[in-house]
Amino acid sequence: MPPDAPHGPADGSAPAADTDPAPAAAPAAAAVALAPRPHGIEVTGLRRAFGTVKALDGADLVARAGAVTALVGPNGSGKTTLLLVLAGLLVPDSGSVRVAGHDPVTDNAGARARTGWMPDAFGTWDSLTAREVLATFADAYRVDRATASARIEELLATVHLTEYADQPAAVLSRGQKQRLGLARALVHDPQVLLLDEPASGLDPRSRVDLRILLRRLADEGRTVLVSSHVLSELDEMADDAVFLSRGRTVAGLSEADVATGRRTWHVRALSLTELTAWLDATGVAYRPDGATRAADAPTAVAGGVLVDVDGEAGAAALLRDAVAAGVPVVSSAPAAGALEQAYLALEEERR
Numbered sequence: 001m002p003p004d005a006p007h008g009p010a011d012g013s014a015p016a017a018d019t020d021p022a023p024a025a026a027p028a029a030a031a032v033a034l035a036p037r038p039h040g041i042e043v044t045g046l047r048r049a050f051g052t053v054k055a056l057d058g059a060d061l062v063a064r065a066g067a068v069t070a071l072v073g074p075n076g077s078g079k080t081t082l083l084l085v086l087a088g089l090l091v092p093d094s095g096s097v098r099v100a101g102h103d104p105v106t107d108n109a110g111a112r113a114r115t116g117w118m119p120d121a122f123g124t125w126d127s128l129t130a131r132e133v134l135a136t137f138a139d140a141y142r143v144d145r146a147t148a149s150a151r152i153e154e155l156l157a158t159v160h161l162t163e164y165a166d167q168p169a170a171v172l173s174r175g176q177k178q179r180l181g182l183a184r185a186l187v188h189d190p191q192v193l194l195l196d197e198p199a200s201g202l203d204p205r206s207r208v209d210l211r212i213l214l215r216r217l218a219d220e221g222r223t224v225l226v227s228s229h230v231l232s233e234l235d236e237m238a239d240d241a242v243f244l245s246r247g248r249t250v251a252g253l254s255e256a257d258v259a260t261g262r263r264t265w266h267v268r269a270l271s272l273t274e275l276t277a278w279l280d281a282t283g284v285a286y287r288p289d290g291a292t293r294a295a296d297a298p299t300a301v302a303g304g305v306l307v308d309v310d311g312e313a314g315a316a317a318l319l320r321d322a323v324a325a326g327v328p329v330v331s332s333a334p335a336a337g338a339l340e341q342a343y344l345a346l347e348e349e350r351r
């Protein structure tokens with residue numbers, strides 16, 4: 001997210017250092033009234049420009065209640081802008097948005113009372129303790145004191161911060177602050193959870209915990225929309241995926257395509273030059289893998305390429321022919337998981 005992103009809430013009501021969702025006017029009953037949970041997120045034709053930059057340029061999205069949906073896209077594709085609109089913190093230029101059945105533009109308090117928001121950069125009031133941070137947010141959401149108090153203890157335990165409950169937030173590590181941010185997003189028991197890069201800064205154990213928690217929240221019927229660049233992680237936790245490219249939603253590969261159809265394989269040889277010369281000679285299309293692209297070196301002596309093949313039979317034939325032609329192939333394997341496959345199949349358009 002760019003540093004000049006509009007970090008204040010649309011109504012300017014919340015005082016925290018980061019994007020704070022606490023709606024001053026959230027009705028008390030709405031803040032905790034969760035059942036039934038029929039609505040997820042529905043976005044149609046969403047547009048938002050910053051000057052000449054079209055951060056969102058006609059994005060469509062559906063995130064189901066009871067599912068974890070991955071929001072995937074290159075840097076600058078509009079993920080944070082979309083999440084800010086959904087969180088009711090940024091007004092779109094046009095398009096329609098429903099979050100838990102409420103429009104964050106025309107019914108900001110109603111939508112925000114049902115939405116938990118965890119921004120990618122999380123600020124705290126450093127002099128407040130972890131427990132006080134959560135209590136302040138519970139208050140802002142008008143959760144009654146008894147409910148809030150029980151819920152805060154439960155959340156502190158869930159994110160493994162009980163022993164830090166009475167420490168000032170200033171002493172928390174980055175990962176611990178991140179976990180406090182997750183607890184903060186859940187303090188009013190929201191129906192919809194929006195998480196921008198929630199795993200960044202978390203250690204491996206905490207990442208596993210996050211995955212389990214998000215699954216549980218979805219199984220309870222909530223809508224969970226999560227953006228991350230760590231596709232292998234999303235692969236394991238997401239039921240659905242939405243791809244953004246230059247502010248638009250683009251179609252990714254379906255699960256069936258990935259499992260049985262044309263797939264990307266990573267082929268590596270002792271000599272990249274020999275491998276690419278052979279691929280050129282045989283007319284097989286390839287593209288450099290990430291590491292090779294970084295080096296951007298046709299002169300590289302070792303490295304790999306990505307090749308699209310028809311299923312495992314296609315991969316076996318490619319390997320057989322390469323070895324028969326004397327190419328010093330070191331390895332040949334599918335290039336990672338389903339989401340990464342779908343992502344690599346997109347026209348990559350970083351900005």
Ligand SMILES: Nc1ncnc2c1ncn2[C@@H]1O[C@H](COP(=O)(O)OP(=O)(O)OP(=O)(O)O)[C@@H](O)[C@H]1O
Pocket residue numbers: 001002004005006050053054055073074075076077078079080081082351
């Ligand atoms: N407040 C702003 N002022 C000017 N340009 C902005 C602002 N917010 C976003 N943009 C631009 O809009 C585009 C989308 O930005 P956004 O932060 O939504 O992307 P992103 O997909 O979250 O990127 P990343 O993966 O790098 O976090 C970028 O080109 C960005 O520079």
